[in-house]
Amino acid sequence: MRKEHDFLGELEVADELYYGVQTLRAMENFNITGKHIDHDFIRSLAMVKKACALANMKTGRMDPTIGNAIVKAADEIIAGGLVDQFPVDPIQGGAGTSFNMNMNEVLANRALEILGHPKGSYDIISPNNHCNMAQSTNDAFPTAIKVCAILKSKPLLVALQRLVDELEKKAEEYKEVLKMGRTHLQDAVPITLGQEMGSYASGIRRGIKRIESSMLGAHIVNMGATAVGTGLNAEPSYIKDVAAELSTVVGEEFYTAENLIDATNNTDVFADISSGMKVTALVLIKMANDFRLMASGPRCGIGELKLPPRQPGSSIMPGKVNPVIAEVLNQVCYQVVANDLAVTLGVENGQFELNVMEPVIAYNLFNAMCYLKNGVNTFVDKLLIDLEADRERCQYWLERSVGIVTALLPHVGYENASALAKEAYTTGRAIKEIILEKGLLTKEEMEHILSPAEMTKPGIAGADILKVKGN
Structure with missing residues (x-):
């Protein structure tokens, strides 16, 4: 055991631990x-600390022997080491001071070990004087949130693009599958299943752009702001250098905020990122619900889609099989919406020069x-990937719907179309059957007007027929 103290008193720490009091x-x-x-x-946060050590060495304020040991310790953490040395709860009072x-402490003790000194020798390398040099929790912690959000956004955006790509494949595969719109x-009136899949892809593409746009604010950091944004204890040259060093460490461009006080007391960038995900989640909920409805049954529901069991x-x-994958996407999106709240x-709920609620912001942002x-x-x-369309079912509902009568309006007139719809409703007969019986159109004319190519594009279905008839 070793003894460590802060201004509240002294505690014993197991000697193998890198964290402290x-x-x-x-x-x-x-x-x-x-x-x-x-x-x-x-x-x-290790990336932020590494950038700070490099900037402090560059200004000449930090001894290179100490600074390089801190950088080496940070590199080990960045590579995934020492993860078990961070036991603090993600939701904590103090605006993130506990994590900072x-x-x-971990950096200081690992750096001491690298230089051959016992852990806890804070007179040589101090958690506060060296590892926190020219910093405060109030700039290091929110900057780390931004770095982490950027890192996590990349696989999220890749996942969303995969979804778009697969939806577009289905749009092409199902471009000739005519079905009833609702x-x-x-x-309502007919639409192709391919058009529906394409509309889902379009909505998700918009979500990708929304999230990408919101992430731009994450590249503006308040490093050098220290406690309240005034830059107390941070040299001007450090403030200039630290964003550049962070850019090199992370591999993304970071810029120092024009107003460090604003950047320290306002966290609206995180609301922007969270909102982008929430709105995208709403689009996903709508899509998942449509899939569940189109797959309902399979025999006593709509049954136009066959979901892989x-x-x-x-x-x-x-023998019952439920749409569990669509259901779980719904529930994931509900949680994203809840996290956004x-x-x-x-x-x-930030007050004055700092938003102390950043831990819960970070926790919910990263989880989402x-x-x-x-x-x-x-x-x-x-x-x-394994979705199938039930083409026969789509055709079955199409032929039994009176919605297709809308396409016949220019050819038979509103009064005749209304009468056709009423007769179809009351008798349960198909619209096509009644049209042929009354001689309103030939079979060839009707099939042309009601073809997928004519029914699902702007303009009048079967306009060429009207032209031939002189209408």
Whole structure:
């Protein structure tokens, strides 16, 4: 054991641990989620600390021997090492101070070890004086959130693009599958299944652009702001250099905020990112619901889609298979929407020169990114790739719907079309059958007017027939 102290007193720390007294206090105080800090977030804060050490050495304020040892320790964490040395709860009071000091202690003790000194020799390398030089939790922590959000956005955007690509494949595959469109959950006019798939792809593409746009704000950081944005204890040259060093460390361009006070006390960039995911989740919910409805039945529902069977659907009903993959995407998206509310509440509850609610903002932002990525990949892998259209079922409903009468208006007139619809409703007969019986159109004319090519494009279906007849 070794003894460490802060201004509140002294605690014993197991000698094999790299964290110290302030981490122990955080563990005692915050037993909230039962989880540990996100691994990408650990790496992100280590990247920030590495950039700070490099910038401090560049200004001449930090001894290169100490600075290089801190950089080496940070590199080990960035590579995935020492993850078990970050036991603090992700939701914590203090605006992230517990995590910041957890990182500072681990860096200091690993750097001491690298230089051949015992852990806890803070007179040589200090968590506060060296690992936190020219910093505050109030600039290091939100900058790490931004770095982590950028890292996590990449696989999320890849997942969403995969979804778009697969939907576009289905749009091409089903471009000739004519089916009934529905509005108000009632029969409307025909549409192709391919057009529906293409519309889903379009909506997701818009979500990708929305998220990409929101991520631009994550590249503007407040490093050098220190406690309240005034830059106290941070030299001007450091403030200039640290964003450039962070850009090199992360491999993304970062820029120092024009107004460091604003960038320290406002966290609206995180609301922007969260909102982009929430709105995308709403589009996904709509799509998943449509899939579930089109696959309903399979015999006593709509049944236009055949979802790949993934597991038995009932503990009591033999042979039942449920749309579990579409259902899980729905639930993932509900959680993303809920996370957005937590982020929103965190963003709006900052006071004066700091938003102290950043831990809960980070926790919900990162979870939403992870859940959404996993939910979308599951939907693509377990449902969309092996999706099949029931072409016969689509044709079955199409022929029994009176919605196709809309396309006949220019050819038979509104009064005749209304009469056809009424007779079809009351007798249960097909529209096509009644038209042929009354001699309103020939079979060839009717099939041409009601073909997928004519029914699902702008203009009058069968306009060439009208032209031949002189109408």
